[in-house]
Amino acid sequence: MSSQAQTTVVGKLADISFLEGHWLGTYNGGPIEAGWTAPAGNNIMGYIRMIKDDKPALYEVFAFEQTEKGPVAMVKHFKPGLIALEEKAVSDRYNFIEAKKNQALFEKDDISVRIIYERRSQNQLVIQRGKLEDNKWVFIDLFIFNRIP
Structure with missing residues (x-):
């Protein structure tokens, strides 16, 4: 879609179903693990867990909920x-x-940040x-994940 397009696009959770799975990467010198569910009940749930020096550093919990304007990501x-x-x-x-x-663009409520979720291959997910x-x-690559079983 062209950035000049004036049509309103209403996204669906199916547009981000490529997130589903268990993913592992590195960030800030430690492992970072993520997982997302398949769409069900008008939502997708997910998490990110960051580890530093073999201890938890930060947890993120995600809920993507379907609204009349498209999915909303809450973190x-x-x-x-x-x-x-x-x-x-x-x-x-x-x-x-x-x-x-295999790509979706979201913008923070205060318009300060945009996030692209992209599945670059069957086994690689990038935020x-x-x-x-x-x-x-x-845009810069923030997290690069590889699929894990």
Whole structure:
């Protein structure tokens, strides 16, 4: 889809079903593990677990819920001990913008960040983070995962 297109795209959870599976990568010198369920009951659940020096560093819990405007990604972050970083009733929210085959783009509610979820091959999943620089979105690979059984 062209960025100039004026049509409103309503995404479906099927557009991000490529996330399903168990994934492992490295981040900040330690392993990072992720998993996402298949779509069911108008949602997809997921997690990311970061480990540093053989100890938990950060947990992220994801819920992608279907809305009339498309999937909304809600993320809560926890320190070791399952201590929430966000307030009890608050989560980071990312709204669906568009999807292509094995790729979906989301934007944070405050428009400060965009996230691309991309399955680059059958066994590789990449999450990219984008920030606005000189009126252009610039993306970097944030997490690179390989499928694990």
